[in-house]
Amino acid sequence: MYDITIIGGGVTGCFIARQLCRYDLEVVLIEKNYDVANETTKANSGIIHSGYDARPGTLKAKLNTLGNPMFDEICSELGVPLKRIGSLTIAKTNKEMGTLKKLYERGCTNGIPQLSLIDADVVRRIEPNIHHQVKGALLAETAGIVDPFCLTIALAENASDNGTEVKLETRIVGIDREKDGYLLTTDGGSIRSRYVISCAGVYAEEINDLLTPSHFKIAPRKGDYVVFDKKTGGLVNHVIFQCPSEKGKGVLVTPTVHGNLLVGPDSEVVKCKDDVSTTRSGLDEILATSAKSVEGIPVGMAITNFSGLRATPDTGDFIIEELKGHKGFINVAGIESPGLTASPAIADYVIEILKSSGLDLKTKADFNPIREPIAEFIELSDEEKSTLIKANPLYGRVICRCENITEGEIVDSIRRNVGARSVDGVKRRVRAGMGRCQGGFCAPRIIEILARELQKNACQILKDEKDSYILSGGI
Amino acid sequence: MTTYKKACYDLVVIGGGPAGLAAAIEAKKNGIHHILLLERDRELGGILQQCIHNGFGIHVFKKELTGPEYAENFIDELRDLGIEYKLDTMVLGVHENKTVEAVNPQEGLLSIQAKAVVLAMGCRERTRGALNIPGSRPAGIFTAGTAQRLVNIEGYMVGKKAVILGSGDIGLIMARRMTLEGAKVEAVVEMMPYPGGLNRNIVQCLDDFDIPLLLSHTVVNVYGRNRLEGVDIMKVDKDRQVIPGTQRRIECDTMLLSVGLIPENELSVDCGIKLDAVTQGPIVDNSMETSAEGVFACGNVVHVHDLVDFVTEESRRAGRSAVDYIQRKTTATGVKIKVVPGETVRYVVPQLVNLDGPDMDFEFFLRSRDVHDRASLVISLDGQKIKTIRKRYLVPGEMQHIKLKRKALPVCSGGSTLSISIV
Ligand SMILES: Cc1cc2nc3c(=O)[nH]c(=O)nc-3n(C[C@H](O)[C@H](O)[C@H](O)COP(=O)(O)OP(=O)(O)OC[C@H]3O[C@@H](n4cnc5c(N)ncnc54)[C@H](O)[C@@H]3O)c2cc1C
Numbered sequence: 001m002y003d004i005t006i007i008g009g010g011v012t013g014c015f016i017a018r019q020l021c022r023y024d025l026e027v028v029l030i031e032k033n034y035d036v037a038n039e040t041t042k043a044n045s046g047i048i049h050s051g052y053d054a055r056p057g058t059l060k061a062k063l064n065t066l067g068n069p070m071f072d073e074i075c076s077e078l079g080v081p082l083k084r085i086g087s088l089t090i091a092k093t094n095k096e097m098g099t100l101k102k103l104y105e106r107g108c109t110n111g112i113p114q115l116s117l118i119d120a121d122v123v124r125r126i127e128p129n130i131h132h133q134v135k136g137a138l139l140a141e142t143a144g145i146v147d148p149f150c151l152t153i154a155l156a157e158n159a160s161d162n163g164t165e166v167k168l169e170t171r172i173v174g175i176d177r178e179k180d181g182y183l184l185t186t187d188g189g190s191i192r193s194r195y196v197i198s199c200a201g202v203y204a205e206e207i208n209d210l211l212t213p214s215h216f217k218i219a220p221r222k223g224d225y226v227v228f229d230k231k232t233g234g235l236v237n238h239v240i241f242q243c244p245s246e247k248g249k250g251v252l253v254t255p256t257v258h259g260n261l262l263v264g265p266d267s268e269v270v271k272c273k274d275d276v277s278t279t280r281s282g283l284d285e286i287l288a289t290s291a292k293s294v295e296g297i298p299v300g301m302a303i304t305n306f307s308g309l310r311a312t313p314d315t316g317d318f319i320i321e322e323l324k325g326h327k328g329f330i331n332v333a334g335i336e337s338p339g340l341t342a343s344p345a346i347a348d349y350v351i352e353i354l355k356s357s358g359l360d361l362k363t364k365a366d367f368n369p370i371r372e373p374i375a376e377f378i379e380l381s382d383e384e385k386s387t388l389i390k391a392n393p394l395y396g397r398v399i400c401r402c403e404n405i406t407e408g409e410i411v412d413s414i415r416r417n418v419g420a421r422s423v424d425g426v427k428r429r430v431r432a433g434m435g436r437c438q439g440g441f442c443a444p445r446i447i448e449i450l451a452r453e454l455q456k457n458a459c460q461i462l463k464d465e466k467d468s469y470i471l472s473g474g475i
Numbered sequence: 476m477t478t479y480k481k482a483c484y485d486l487v488v489i490g491g492g493p494a495g496l497a498a499a500i501e502a503k504k505n506g507i508h509h510i511l512l513l514e515r516d517r518e519l520g521g522i523l524q525q526c527i528h529n530g531f532g533i534h535v536f537k538k539e540l541t542g543p544e545y546a547e548n549f550i551d552e553l554r555d556l557g558i559e560y561k562l563d564t565m566v567l568g569v570h571e572n573k574t575v576e577a578v579n580p581q582e583g584l585l586s587i588q589a590k591a592v593v594l595a596m597g598c599r600e601r602t603r604g605a606l607n608i609p610g611s612r613p614a615g616i617f618t619a620g621t622a623q624r625l626v627n628i629e630g631y632m633v634g635k636k637a638v639i640l641g642s643g644d645i646g647l648i649m650a651r652r653m654t655l656e657g658a659k660v661e662a663v664v665e666m667m668p669y670p671g672g673l674n675r676n677i678v679q680c681l682d683d684f685d686i687p688l689l690l691s692h693t694v695v696n697v698y699g700r701n702r703l704e705g706v707d708i709m710k711v712d713k714d715r716q717v718i719p720g721t722q723r724r725i726e727c728d729t730m731l732l733s734v735g736l737i738p739e740n741e742l743s744v745d746c747g748i749k750l751d752a753v754t755q756g757p758i759v760d761n762s763m764e765t766s767a768e769g770v771f772a773c774g775n776v777v778h779v780h781d782l783v784d785f786v787t788e789e790s791r792r793a794g795r796s797a798v799d800y801i802q803r804k805t806t807a808t809g810v811k812i813k814v815v816p817g818e819t820v821r822y823v824v825p826q827l828v829n830l831d832g833p834d835m836d837f838e839f840f841l842r843s844r845d846v847h848d849r850a851s852l853v854i855s856l857d858g859q860k861i862k863t864i865r866k867r868y869l870v871p872g873e874m875q876h877i878k879l880k881r882k883a884l885p886v887c888s889g890g891s892t893l894s895i896s897i898v
Pocket residue numbers: 007008009010011012013014030031032033036037038039040041042043044045046047048049170171172173199200201202203207221222223224265308309310311335336337338339340341342
């Protein structure tokens with residue numbers, strides 16, 4: 001019997017797991033995929049929003065405002081890079097200037113610090129490549145960028161280091177009420193748990209349905225992105241948003257925490273909850289739309305494209321509550337943007353719900369909040385590099401030539417708790433294969449290292465999810 | 476300070492493929508003895524080691540060798556000459572003062588001071604992302620070179636039913652290789668109205684195996700959640716725009732990309748070396764010297780060659796020039812004139828001729844922009860024709876190699892321009 005079962009290893013579920021692992025509880029996190037962070041959490045803008053945008057009075061607004069300032073501490077504890085580069089929402093017409101003023105006021109209502117309206121000259125000084133028609137902008141200095149899967153993997157790892165059980169490749173297929181909790185049926189056996197927290201992203205409705213018909217609907221809404229070579233990350237210095245209008249929010253242009261340039265997303269309501277294909281029209285649209293905010297988008301230097309699904313609820317707000325009539329079953333649903341930003345505050349909010357539902361929380365004496373980051377060899381000083389290689393010669397072997405990732409880093413990413421098991425798992429943890437050659441040179445070496453470390457045959461090594469085999473057999 | 480292991484050499488060669496090997500050997504034969512060659516892979520020979528088909532060495536050895544055989548000749552010679560090399564060693568930086576920083580597992584960080592440097596890092600393959608092809612992102616999509624490595628070196632098959640996008644040489648060779656290993660190659664799909672690779676490869680790798688070559692076609696979508704399940708292809712018009720109504724699905728579990736090679740010049744750029752926007756390689760003069768004094772470049776890092784024989788020739792020139800530089804036979808202050816691509820020529824290498832440079836005849840490599848039937852290559856100096864070479868057939872996929880005797884170049888000064896055009 002577990003005290004708590006968390007369904008879903010996205011940023012929401014992993015954050016809750018990480019915040020709960022400081023207490024003396026038996027917690028299990030259940031994830032259907034081959035790795036954590038492999039759905040919406042891996043495919044979004046990675047923006048820590050300042051919070052001026054959410055409608056005042058909503059849970060979204062409240063948790064965004066609370067979540068944003070929590071990132072500094074958590075990122076430093078977990079060794080995850082965070083850059084507070086600030087955001088600029090630009091206006092090109094008088095009408096849009098009017099909208100910015102309203103957004104500014106809304107931000108003040110939401111309690112957002114360091115917001116200001118700046119004129120065209122200032123915008124151009126801090127963003128030389130901004131579109132020539134820009135008349136002014138709303139500067140939000142507290143906005144930042146993180147790598148959402150790095151963050152989520154670190155959360156899961158730290159939770160696991162502190163005793164949380166993480167069960168991957170386990171799908172919840174049934175939920176039944178029992179006398180003192182719930183019986184969860186999975187595709188690999190069943191689990192008993194006093195509390196259940198459903199953080200199942202686009203599938204939150206289906207999870208709720210397993211117990212009782214949901215009172216909300218979650219519609220997947222797709223967004224496409226294009227990522228550009230690291231040489232281009234310097235095109236902009238801030239997150240550049242377009243002015244929202246009746247037509248939508250436009251697309252953003254931002255550097256990523258690793259120095260690439262990211263452009264997207266569009267917005268398309270789709271039927272299928274597990275189809276994250278990009279489309280020609282989507283990619284063309286975001287490239288064309290982004291050219292309206294920034295000059296010189298380097299279309300020829302794209303290195304990859306991807307898309308993610310927003311879990312859009314029909315209620316218009318995050319749904320975070322104990323389900324009525326089902327004590328101990330908590331929905332964390334409809335976590336669309338700014339869900340990443342809100343995630344630390346969502347975790348705290350859920351803990352409050354658990355407390356008021358009667359859960360007793362005793363702090364563990366040996367809780368360790370620190371997760372040592374995987375050494376980033378190329379970023380170290382010469383002295384550090386040399387010490388590292390002396391201790392472990394694998395740090396002297398560069399495997400990924402584009403990002404200069406060493407075998408030492410790759411092996412570390414595999415041997416950790418909730419470690420890498422697939423080529424994409426390695427890529428998400430240490431960026432090997434994420435550079436301009438997209439794994440052309442290093443994929444064969446990474447397959448070899450994974451096979452050696454996991455004691456598997458190379459043909460068993462997957463690209464990402466189940467059935468994504470890379471090699472079809474020996475010769 | 477024990478951080479770096481320090482060393483000094485006359486010449487440091489970066490890259491142990493055919494270019495680096497030839498440059499190092501030539502330097503040694505011309506009287507420089509303190510040479511170090513650095514290679515990041517586990518063996519010498521570069522990309523040749525995975526090219527187990529034959530067709531290498533027709534010009535240099537006057538016979539057809541396989542890639543590894545061709546490489547072996549040079550590796551043996553390098554060893555016989557006692558040239559020092561380090562494997563498993565990644566160069567992290569080259570500085571303008573010609574220190575080379577590198578790392579390997581055995582020695583850690585290395586800082587090597589050289590009198591001259593030869594850059595021979597080769598090239599990498601263009602990827603799907605660079606083409607921005609939409610669709611899903613399943614396993615089963617490889618660049619042709621990666622697949623070639625997996626099949627020929629690691630000994631694994633990459634799939635059973637393949638489509639090859641792009642008709643570059645590695646793609647054509649892999650179409651045959653996959654077929655020989657029992658896979659079905661459904662088609663080679665090429666956006667241009669003519670193939671990208673050598674004609675002999677079209678005949679020997681596609682025609683002989685009845686593999687269809689679909690010219691003026693492209694892949695517009697990729698399907699499959701986990702492993703590739705199929706691609707959609709469409710016809711394109713002469714402006715390379717897709718023609719509505721021509722879309723059709725080809726089921727396959729593998730797609731190989733052979734859509735171009737890009738010289739690997741991250742190190743050159745960090746060192747401040749100027750690149751040619753078309754070749755994406757360093758701008759070099761006829762001694763293969765880059766814009767950084769004493770730093771030479773050769774092989775695919777300069778421009779993508781289609782025959783290794785030409786790489787070898789060019790690299791020997793780089794090796795000899797590095798010796799001249801080290802022995803101070805040439806001066807960096809020589810008067811250089813520009814060499815530019817004229818009418819329908821895509822690029823010319825070298826981009827500069829050093830009038831005071833080594834006493835060698837001039838050699839130029841160039842590619843045409845289009846297909847020409849019976850045309851002439853015309854070399855002019857400041858608009859004045861100085862040489863005409865007739866060609867029966869010119870295609871972008873086949874690099875042209877032309878020579879100009881030093882004494883055929885009229886007296887000229889620094890402001891002059893040589894141009895080569897196709898008429
Ligand atoms: C295009 C786009 C851009 C965005 N940009 C931003 C942004 O810039 N800033 C920001 O703050 N937010 C942004 N968001 C929102 C943010 O990405 C999400 O709020 C956040 O990732 C949601 O995380 P999650 O854990 O709730 O969901 P998910 O990441 O989807 O995780 C849910 C997990 O539950 C698992 N699961 C589902 N069903 C089962 C089952 N039956 N059994 C076991 N496991 C199951 C899934 O496999 C999955 O791993 C963006 C979203 C999108 C789509």
